[in-house]
Structure formats: C-alpha cells, structure tokens
Amino acid sequence: MDALRLYGRYTAVSIRSQLAYPGSFLMMSFGQFLVTVIEFVGVWALFQRFGHIQGWRVGEVALFYGLASVIFSVADAVTRGFDIFGSVFVKTGNFDRLLLRPRTTALQLLGYELRLTRIGRLAQGLIVFSIGVHMTGFSWTPASAALLAWALAGGTALFSGLFICQATLAFWTVESLEAMNVLTYGGEAAAEYPLDVYARWFRDFLIFVVPIAAVTYFPLVAAMGRTDPLGTPAWALPLTPLAGFAFLALSLWIWGFGVRRYTSTGS
Amino acid sequence: MAANLYPNGALRPYLAVLAGRFQLMLQYRAAALAGFATQCWFGVIRILVFAAFYAGGAAGQPLSLRDAVTYTWLGQAFLAFLPWNADPDVADMVRSGAVAYERLRPVDTYAWWYARALAWSTARVLPRAALMVAFASVLLPLVGLGKWSLPPPPTWSAAGLFAVSALGMILLSAALTVILNVIMTATMSDRGANTLAAPFVNLFSGMIIPLAFFPDALRPFLRAQPIAGLVDIPFTIYFGGLTGADAWRAIALQAVWVVVLVLAGRWWLERALGRLQIQGG
Amino acid sequence: MPQILVEGLAKTYRVAERDPGTWGAVRGLVRRRWRTIEALKGVDFSLEAGELLGFIGPNGAGKSTTIKILSGILQPSEGRCEVGGLTPWRDRIRHVARIGVVFGQRTQLWWDLPVIEGFDLLRDIYSVPPDRYRRTRDELVGLMRLEKLLDQPVRQLSLGQRMRCEIAAAMLHEPSILFLDEPTIGLDAPSKLAVRDFVRVLNKERGVTVILTTHDMHDIEALAERVIVIGNGTILADSPFETLRQGVLAERRMFIDFEADAPDLAGLDLAGVTVHGRDGRALELAFDPRVIAAPQLISRITAAHSVADIHVDEPAIEEVIARFYDLHGAGEA
Secondary structure, eight states: OHHHHHHHHHHHHHHHHHHTSHHHHHHHHHHHHHHHHHHHHHHHHHHHHHSOBTTBOHHHHHHHHHHHHHHHHHHHHHTHHHHTHIIIIITTSTHHHHHTSSSOHHHHHHTTOOOGGGHHHHHHHHHHHHHHHHHHTOOOOHHHHHHHHHHHHHHHHHHHHHHHHHHHHTTTOSSSGGGGGGTTHHHHHHTTSOGGGSOHHHHHIIIIISOHHHHTHHHHHHHTTOOOTTOOOTTTGGGTTHHHHHHHHHHHHHHHHHHHHHHHHOO | OHHHHSTTOTTHHHHHHHHHHHHHHHHOHHHHHHHHHHHHHHHHHHHHHHHHHHHTOOTTOSSOHHHHHHHHHHHHHTGGGSOOSOOHHHHHHHHHTGGGGGGGSSSOHHHHHHHHHHHHHHHHHHHHHHHHHIIIIIIHHHTTOGGGSOOOOSSHHHHHHHHHHHHHHHHHHHHHHHHHHHHHHHHTOSHHHHHHHHHHHHHHHTSSSOGGGSOGGGHHHHHHSGGGGGTHHHHHHHTTSSOHHHHHHHHHHHHHHHHHHHHHHHHHHHHHHHHHHHHHO | OOSEEEEEEEEEEEEEEOOSHHHHHHHHHHSOEEEEEEEEEEEEEEEOTTOEEEEEOOTTSSHHHHHHHHTTSSOOSEEEEEETTBOTTTSHHHHHTTEEEEETTSOSSOTTSBHHHHHHHHHHHTTOOHHHHHHHHHHHHHHHTOTTTTTSBGGGSOHHHHHHHHHHHHHTTOOSEEEEESTTTTOOHHHHHHHHHHHHHHHHHHOOEEEEEOSOHHHHHHHOSEEEEEETTEEEEEEEHHHHHHHHOOOEEEEEEESSSOOOOGGGOOTTEEEEEEETTEEEEEEOTTTSOHHHHHHHHHHHSOEEEEEEEOOOHHHHHHHHHHHTTOSOO
8 A cells, every 4th residue: 555655656756747848748749649640540541442351340440459559558658667777777777776765676667757748649549449439339338348447457567567578688688678669569569450360370479478469359359249250258358358467477577586686796 | 082082072071970870870789680670570560461451352452462561571671761850969969059060060061961861871771671681582481481571673674763762762861851950950959850750751651551552532642742752652663563654753753852852951951050150149 | 783794795796708899799699708706705894883984995896895785785695794683685675774875976866856855755765654754854954954955956956965965865764874875976175074064963963873985085084983994805904094094104294394494304313204305494204103203303303403383294094095005905906
C-alpha cells in the first residue's frame, strides 16, 4: 500500500514537471498522434482497395489496431524509466542512487517518469477503436468491457515486461538495445492486425514466445463475441491475458538477476 | 587528388565532412545491426499483411503481390534516407544559439549543410542497405523463400533508370533535411520541424503503403508532390512499374523538385540567418 | 560491538581485454581474455558510533570501492562487513534506510523540482512519519539556512547552495551514519566552510557517524580526528591525523625577518636545520622539532642576531599526503 502511495507521489511529481513546459508537451503529443494516425490512414487505403483481409473488415481491424495502440501507449508511458535505463542510469552510474534508497529498484524506475506525451498515441488508439466500435456495432456489455479492461491490464504487463527485459540487457551492454525495438514497437505493429492473417510460424511466435496475441487478439475475439477462426475454445479466450502477467513476473525475475550482476561488478 | 581536380580546392571542406560523417557513422555498428534487425522484422510483418490481403483476390490491384514485396524490402533498405529529422548537430546549434555564427565559416552555409545532410543520410543508409540486400536478395532465396525475396530489377533499363532515380532520391532527401534545418533556424526551436516532418514524409513518400494504393482520384496529386520522389518514384521504377518515357518524366519531376527545393532552401536560409544577425545586434 | 566492522574485505574485478580494431572486436566475441584487477586486498577497520573518519587515498586506490561496499551497492568478493549489525549488500533495503549518502558530483534531488518538493518526495521514499519529518526538516533548514532556497528549482541553485540542500536531504530520515563523497568539490571558500560547519554540528551535536572521502585536505584537517589512508587496495595508515603528519613529515618551517641582511647561520652550528630560502632580510628555515624545538631554535638565533619578526609554520597538508603516498609507492594507480 505504501508502495502504491509512493508511486502516486512519483507520478504527481512527474506530471507537474512535464507540464512545466506545456509547449513541448503539446507539440510532442500532437506529433505522436499524427504519426500513428497516419499509419492507420495507410491501413484504411488498403481496405478501400482490397475490401477485407482474411474475411476481416476494416471496422474489425480498427478494433485490433486501436486496442494494440492503447495498450502500447500505456505501457510505453509507465515504463519510461526502463526504456532510458541504459543511457540515463547505467552509463552514468546513476543507478547507484536508486540502490541507496530503501525501495525496490523496479518501483523507483516505474516512478521515474509517467510519459505524458504518449497521450498522443493513446488518443489515436481510442479514436481508431471508437471507429471500429461504430463500424462493427461492437456491443458494450459488462462482460465485454471487463474483457477489454482485462486485456489492457495484461497487455500493459506484457509490454512493460518487454521494456524491463530491454533495461536488463543494459547491465551487459548499452550499445545494442535498439534491437529490442523488434519486440516492443515490432510487437505492437504485429498486434495491429488479427492474428490469423499471419503465417503459422509468425502466429506461434506471437502466442508462445512473446505472447502478444494472448493480450490482444484472443481477448478481443472473445469481447467481440466471435469464435476464433484459429479454433481456440471459447472458454480459453478470456484466460489468455494471464500470460501477460506471467511474462511480467518472468521479466522482473530476470531484472533481479541483472541487478545482482550490477552489484557484484559495480559497472 | 581532389585539390587538383578542383583547382581552388573549393570542394575540400565538403569532401572532408563527407568522410568524417562516414567514419563516425561506421563506428555505430551495433546500432546499425539493431536497426537492421528491426527493419527485417517490420518488412516481414508488412509482407505477411500484404500476402493476406492479396489472398482475397489480386485482380484489379495496381501492383502485384510480387511488386508489393519488392517495394517493401526496398523501403526497409532505404528507410534511413527519409528526412524525418533535421541535422542533430544543427539542432544543437539552434538550441545553443551558435547557429548565428555559421555564416562565419569560410564556406557557403547552404552547401555546407547540404553536404552534411548528404553525408549523414548516406553513411546511415549504405551499411543497412547492404545488409538488407544481403538478407532479402541473397539469403531468402537460398533458404527457399525466393517468392518473398527482393529480386533484381526486371530489365537492365529498369536498373539503369533506378540508379538515376536513386540519385534523385538522395539529393532530394538532403534538400529536405536542409529545409528542416532552416525551419528550425527560422523558428529557433527544434520541436516543430522534427515533430511534424515524420508523419508527412511517411505518408506522402509512399513509405507506409505504395502511393498507387490510395484512391485513384488522389493519384495525380500524390505523384506530382515532391516527397513522392523519396520512395514511390524510384521504387516503382525498380520493379518496372514506370518504364520508358513515363520513367523519364518521373525522374525529371524529381530533378525539378530538387532544384526548386535547393533554391528555396538557399533563399530561406539566407533570410533566416540574416534575421538572426540583426536580432543578435 | 563497533557500529561498522570491516574484516578482510577484498574485491576483484574481471575485465575483458579487447584487442583494438574491428578484427579484435570480432575475435573478442569468440575467445575472451580476462584480466583480474584487485581493487581491495584485505581491508580491516572498525568504527564506533559517533566517530568522524576521513577516508583518503589517490584515485583508484580502493576508496570508492570500499564506500560502495559499505553503502550496500557493491558486493565484495571476500570478507565480512557489518554496519549496525546488518550486512549491507544482503539487507540492502533495511541498511540504506539507516544511512545517508551524499555524492559531491551527483545530485539526489530532482533537477526540475523546487527543493522542498524533493524533500517531500524523500519523506515518502523513506517513509518518515509526517510529524517527525516536519521537525527534522525544519531543524535542518534552520541549521543550514535554507529558508530562501526551498522554493527554487534545484537546477537554479549554485553549487554551494545545492550542496547544503544535498546534505540536508541526506539527513531527512535521520540516519545514524552519513557517507560524504567529495562534499566540497568545486565549492567556493564560504560554501566549503558552511559545509564543514554543518558536518561538524551533525557529528558533535547529533552524534552522527561520518565517513568522509575527499581530495581536499583542508576538509580532513578541519574535521577528521581519525584518518584512514588507502592505497593499492590496502590500508596504509589508520591513525589521528597529527600522528600521520609527524610520522611522515615532521619538518616545520620557520620564517625570519632580520633587521639587517639575512646572516649566514653556519656559525651557530644548528643540528636538524636547513636553509630553505633566502631573500634580502628574509630567511626560510626547515627544522625537525624532534631534534631542536622551536623555542630553542628561536632563542639561539635571537641571541646572535637582531630579528624583526618570526613565525613558524607546518608544511601544507597536501605536501604531507603526497610525501606519504611516495613513501608507500601509492601514487595515482
């Protein structure tokens, strides 16, 4: 409880210091919004040409697209501390300061910054999702809303886990961290379309290796009240976001391993 | 040698900045490899999505799936040519105010910035493009994925035309980068230009999807605007979508835009720097 | 039971050696050559609560390794270390709640936040009860005269102002041990004095144990009763500073202004005295007080010559330390 209160304090401080430069905040948020909205314009144009993708219409894809964007923007906003961990904490030795405080390092990094500019991408996700809701007649019921919230929670956990893995790598090297973009940004991009449009090997990757499908595709199929064209039993669909939490737990375990390495080598 | 070829050695500083940028960029091998991995991944996703779209029927599409695959790999190979950002060094100069002293260098400021932009993008692109070609043109066919590979241009003339158009793409990219530098200098802020450049460049260059996929009514406009010369024109020439006179017309359009943007950039840069000096008193 | 107990502390690092150039980097991926660096080779000392210890040594001697181990951010390879009954790296969270750490070159405050908000955040990080926090904060603010700084963002403070805030920030949770790493580096003279005063008050009046590392020997002279000199990973000396000085460089200087041109003192047959400088009427002598005491030397000179002025000085502390490092072959590692 105390940790949660502290997180709240960190967040309040972070928001205040970002709003100290409102021009910068607005401009960056708007840029985020524009860059991701324009991607969707491309998707829209393809649907104008092709009509559907594996039977999915543009409205349905908008739901997937919007959900992926919302999840990613939330995770990206809360895990800023892990994202810049290599350059801001390891290279400079500032990580020592975190170790000198009587809190877990993970909590302190979560509290480092709540990146408000991600509100641009969040807005894009919400708008695209709303378009999808409008076009498909997505039915809002307590169950479907709960499923979406559950997917959002699991998805935020999953992507946060990916950013934590990226930060953990920084204990070994701060040079090649961009490679993790494949899984973070690349994972989000993969989740923008329904899973069954992809080839088998790619689907397996998104289910079993980095379970991005488990936090976007399966719960959304369930929330849409559809049966999975890939044949997943209906009872299993709502359970899949658990995989996001499992992934986060695994990432935190690996993180602890990295911290121990840091404290035994001091670099 | 260069000094002999150009009697006054006037090109010397520009050649020096080119060489310097290259060495600097080549030091970031790890970053280049990571960028390459990311570009492969995004290429794969796009191709899988295209394949799924085309599976529903390819009839009446402006491009074949094969062409879309080619276009996608080329896009990933040359991604770093896109002028998303102004020159980071110029951005630093704008922040620190040092940009006002740029005119004190014994070189033509526009040519100086242009050479830097050229060096910057070329140095970033070449290693990644080489890796991408090795991956998409050599490795993929070797492992039996020839259908999804980057094929060579269909004809020698397409190859030749592409080479000319690629040159146009490089010159255009540098001209646009300098325009971003100038916008930064004129507004004395690095935010606006960098934030707004990426979305427009992505959309209008054809990087997000080939411009031919947009509604037909928009096509005359999309093809004529300057940014098409960054991606859509050279790539379409590569896979043989533009040939003969059409290709030459497109290349001429690239050339016109390069000239227009260079002249406009030069004029605007003079004005922006001149205003700085007056303000600086 | 001492408050801090260190026994046989050793730390070795393995560093991968890389051949230069691209080919070296590639070869390094396949086969690595390791070089072992012994940062600490068996360090023992103990400290009672309320002591003020100066910890000095050339760069790379093992100072910061020791401090890092004591503060719980580094694990030693061997040896025992207990601080207030806890092993720092094993009980990190409980341990760091009881210590305060100030790095002269890094801030623990939030750059964009007003000082007071940084303090409030530290209150929450250290879970200090509100009334106790208010009392401690107000005392520290009064003591360091921070009233006018509290509402300013940290980035607007001068280095001296910031350092006063840093030390106050490190004391908000009332730690019983304070680690100060180069607290006066880069400060102007008045700020240095203010920092030293503050540290003295914390140590003498509050009984806070202080471990101070510094390159500024005036800090040591002004504050530390006890000095540990570390070099090449071992403790070279652990004693009151005065003992150290006498052991290394007992020499004193005497500056004499004569009424007439400075005379030749050879006739006086002064043992343990050498002439260091001569300029008109001024003469500078170096003497060993163990051979000839200052009053004796003065009386022998004034008996023979008429003297306008005399003063006696000790060699600068930097000289003492430099000489000490030389004696132990412990220059910059």
